[in-house]
Amino acid sequence: MLYGLALRIAAPFHAKARLFISGRKQLFNKMRDQLATDPRPRIWIHCASLGEFEQGRPVMEALRRQYPSFSLVLTFFSPSGYEVRKNDESADHIFYLPLDSRRHAKRFLNLVQPHCALFVKYEFWYHYLATLHRMGIPTILFSAIFQPRQPFFKWYGGLYRKMLLFYQQLFVQDEASVALLERLQVRNVQIAGDTRFDRAARVLEQNKHFPAVEAFGRDSRLIVAGSAWHEDAALLAQALDGLPPVYKLLIAPHNTSEGDIQKIKELFPGKHCLWTDAPELLAQSRVAIVHTVGQLAYLYRYAYAVWVGGGFTRSGIHNAIEPAVFGKPLFWGPTYERYREATELIAAGAARSLDSAKALQQVLGDEKALLQMGSRAVEYVHGQLGATRKVMNYLSEKCLRTKV
Incomplete structure (x- = not known):
């Protein structure tokens, strides 16, 4: 007590x-x-x-x-x-x-x-x-x-x-x-x-679609960042500055309070919008911020590559299974060892731990390697059901x- x-x-x-x-x-x-x-x-x-x-x-x-x-x-x-x-x-x-x-x-x-x-x-x-x-x-x-x-x-x-x-x-x-x-x-x-794998497979079966995200990511290489902390967002902002315009970012912050959303906006001056904004504004923006909860597991479907947040915090990364089930190449920060699926995804060649924007820029440029990582993610998930x-x-x- x-x-x-x-x-x-x-x-x-x-x-x-x-x-x-x-x-x-x-x-x-x-x-x-x-x-x-x-x-x-x-x-x-x-x-x-x-x-x-x-x-x-x-x-x-x-x-x-x-x-x-x-x-x-x-x-x-x-x-x-x-x-x-x-x-x-x-x-x-x-x-x-x-x-x-x-x-x-x-x-x-x-x-x-x-x-x-x-x-x-x-x-x-x-x-x-x-x-x-x-x-x-x-x-x-x-x-x-x-x-x-x-x-x-x-x-x-x-x-x-x-x-x-x-x-x-x-x-x-x-x-x-x-x-x-x-x-x-x-x-x-x-x-x-782990029953989370079964849950992720059910999400895949539901086949939900989000027209706004489809429009935002059309003809782009969309990076989806899930449960991103400030350190994750700062790395992604730096990486985006050095990437061609074809790369866009859909970022779901770990915390969605008004203050936390404002901090995310400040990292992307002149580039951001909310994912619920008008289609015209989405089309003109390079960064869309997911300020609502409950949709992230379905949004990974649209990713060219996924950044899993939390890897710069003491507790480590968040759910890596949800994007893996969609066959996406996975990346996160240096703190992940506490999570079995994270170490196994890296061992399977489906994920990598990165600690700099430059490293992320380099791996995103190798499309063949990314496709191979995504394929290995699917194989890993199927073995865990x-x-x-x-x-x-x-x-x-x-x-x-x-x-x-």
């Missing part, structure tokens, strides 16, 4: 902390009122934030199709997930997760009464997991990845190691995770892969007792 106290202290000075606190006011009353109107048996899915939601979505969609008699209760820990997806159709009920305590966990689970509980990738809340275990509710972790830097594998990680025992099954992304868990004598593990099916088969056989 110290975390909650710290957030209350920070709330007057920090917008995210304010949302974290205000979103949980009267939360149990809200849950009770909503759930009282829905008598169906329930499945609980918990995601930390928006990225984990995208990993959980393929499983939620499969549950919707195959088990319509169940109600899906989705919870988020972070405001950046809840505030964006609080009205999403992937679930029947969407709430913040009450802070982790024995009292909260017992009250929450008595209200929800889930048939089973699904946690996505990186969620380990001791009291919730212990209470689920005590109540005999099957609890599954999927799309998980384990690394030596995590507390499970440190001398002080006893509590974290105990939490692993509360899961009925852990679906992990790779062999390295299995090996690490075997060192802890954790055997209820299966390699399923199927995680959702493996998770659903397990749920069907072990938890929901109905054949898929």
Whole structure:
């Protein structure tokens, strides 16, 4: 509960902390009122934030199709997930997760009464997991990845190691995770892969089109930059200055607040417009700024090459799977090692890490190499599909007792 106290202290000075606190006011009353109107048996899915939601979505969609008699209760820990997806159709009920305590966990689970509980990738809340275990509710972790830097594998990680025992099954992304868990004598593990690949493949199938972007990029070599931080945008601005006019930039900033959009505009004086501006203005501009959310995964379709943002931040790059599924050559900054798909895409010859505008200018000039990179991206993605099916088969056989 110290975390909650710290957030209350920070709330007057920090917008995210304010949302974290205000979103949980009267939360149990809200849950009770909503759930009282829905008598169906329930499945609980918990995601930390928006990225984990995208990993959980393929499983939620499969549950919707195959088990319509169940109600899906989705919870988020972070405001950046809840505030964006609080009205999403992937679930029947969407709430913040009450802070982790024995009292909260017992009250929450008595209200929800889930048939089973699904946690996505990186969620380990001791009291919730212990209470689920005590109540005999099957609890599954999927799309998980384990690394030596995590507390499970440190001398002080006893509590974290105990939490692993509360899961009925852990679906992990790779062999390295299995090996690490075997060192802890954790055997209820299966390699399923990352459900984000299945989600990306579904985006590809939807074949959405954006006429404004088509007009903007017509007869051009369009660079699409996704989730770009200021450092990414500065590199791209410098690179664009040294490239022929045939190159254009469609840039989706990581943050879309008015202040952040203004900073992006200042990097491209006289060259920019918003992607929702009139077609005449788009045609005259060299840079179009995506100042809305929810479209980026579909916009990669139009790219000649893709820059994935975040590679100059401590946490590293953002989602590289979404552009890879479209068969695009991928580039990003120097910080990416924490992400399995990033290192594997580079090893497959589908991506490169660059740290200067000059390096980007040089690689963009080799069209044959770019085509080869895109082809290798598609091959890599195809080899990663199927995680959702493996998770659903397990749920069907072990938890929901109905054949898929």
